[in-house]
Amino acid sequence: MEKQINIKPTESELEILQILWALGKATVRQVNDELSKTREVGYTTTLKLMQIMFEKHLVSRTDEGRYHVYEAAVGEEPTQHMLLDKFIGTTFRGSATRMVMQALGNQQVSKEELEEIKKLIDSIEKGQ
Amino acid sequence: MEKQINIKPTESELEILQILWALGKATVRQVNDELSKTREVGYTTTLKLMQIMFEKHLVSRTDEGRYHVYEAAVGEEPTQHMLLDKFIGTTFRGSATRMVMQALGNQQVSKEELEEIKKLIDSIEKGQ
DNA sequence: ATTTTATTACGAAAATTTTCGTAGATGAAA
DNA sequence: TTTCATCTACGAAAATTTTCGTAATAAAAT
Structure with missing residues (x-):
């Protein structure tokens, strides 16, 4: 049984999914560091995107101490x-x-x- | 020597390009009729898109009487x-x-x- | 204890893409 | 000639996507 693969991620969202697929689990900071290797992007920009993706159920997250640890919720x-x-x-x-x-x-x-x-x-x- | 294939068309623009590639030359009306087969879209919406595409040099056009006849300016x-x-x-x-x-x-x-x-x-x- | 640092939430600005209303022009029909 | 239908241009509204500033919070460092 597969997850909801109906929602088409935007380009930025896909970029983040790629990173999450590669890393498995990651904090916003880690994802932002990866993104920053390619292009300049503010931390809060990445954060906001990942929050939106969380609402869309493209990613899941767990509270780990005081961070959120994110994970892709849709398969690659x-x-x-x-x-x-x-x-x-x-x-x-x-x-x-x-x-x-x-x-x-x-x-x-x-x-x-x-x-x-x-x-x-x-x-x-x-x-x- | 190829045309400018650097500009990435948006999704809607690509739809219109597809139609132009299939028809060769076409008026806005014709393109709009084609588009309308799939989804509802206003005439002026299609017109505006094609005007934008003209500015971007994605399409060319010639005055033919009082219409414009459009043609794809980038190859398929x-x-x-x-x-x-x-x-x-x-x-x-x-x-x-x-x-x-x-x-x-x-x-x-x-x-x-x-x-x-x-x-x-x-x-x-x-x-x- | 106080300051510094790092994180999240929130909201809104900015940018891009899509849609459409209105006005003006031109030919066709009455 | 007047009316009607069709087309273009223009501008702006609406929707979507991307970016970021600010405030609140909590842990870590001093």
């Missing part, structure tokens, strides 16, 4: 899945194939990864 | 490419492979399409 895979579906719909008119072909053509993908993908295709073909 | 492929790069970056932490594997696993992709992708992989492997 289901979220990626949802975003991928939406993205394929809006950008590639629903054609996963077209997108995959562009991705393989455009991006740097190693020989090993290409082999991995071929294996996946084979197993899908066997399965269906 | 380069735009998709740019959006795909950004998307892979934000949602899949830069790993095209992870995204492709999810897409193939999650989406409905026919046997023919899978074969097509395998062929593409083969040709990439030969090429590099």
Whole structure:
């Protein structure tokens, strides 16, 4: 049974989710430190975002002493899945194939990864 | 030499670009009719969006009699490419492979399409 | 005990995106 | 010619997202 993967996170929220998925649990301070590596962002900005995400149930939190310790409340895979579906719909008119072909053509993908993908295709073909 | 594919269109703008890519040239009225098939949207809303897109050079337009006839000023492929790069970056932490594997696993992709992708992989492997 | 530091809550400002009302112009219909 | 319908331009309202200032609180340091 999966959590509510209906709510589409905003771009900033997704950034924070990424960090939480990587760290597991984290305080606002930790998340803000991570964010600060890429761009300048005020502590209270991050705090506010995470409070909003808490209200939206995108993250959960527990009181630990006097801090809040946050954790992603939505899974990485289901979220990626949802975003991928939406993205394929809006950008590639629903054609996963077209997108995959562009991705393989455009991006740097190693020989090993290409082999991995071929294996996946084979197993899908066997399965269906 | 490619057009300015730096500007990221908003969601609504992308919707309109899709329509223009499909129709080639179109008046605001035509675009609005297309949009109205999916969701309710006022004529002036569409008009305003397209005017903004004109200022951003996302679309071009020509006076034809007393109308404006619009056309996409950015190509479909380069735009998709740019959006795909950004998307892979934000949602899949830069790993095209992870995204492709999810897409193939999650989406409905026919046997023919899978074969097509395998062929593409083969040709990439030969090429590099 | 007092000061300093770090945290949260709250609210509102700023920025961006989306929507729409109104006015003016032009051609078509009556 | 007058009316009607359609289109554009403009500006501003509404909605959403992002940013941050201020105050309150509590622990830690002096």
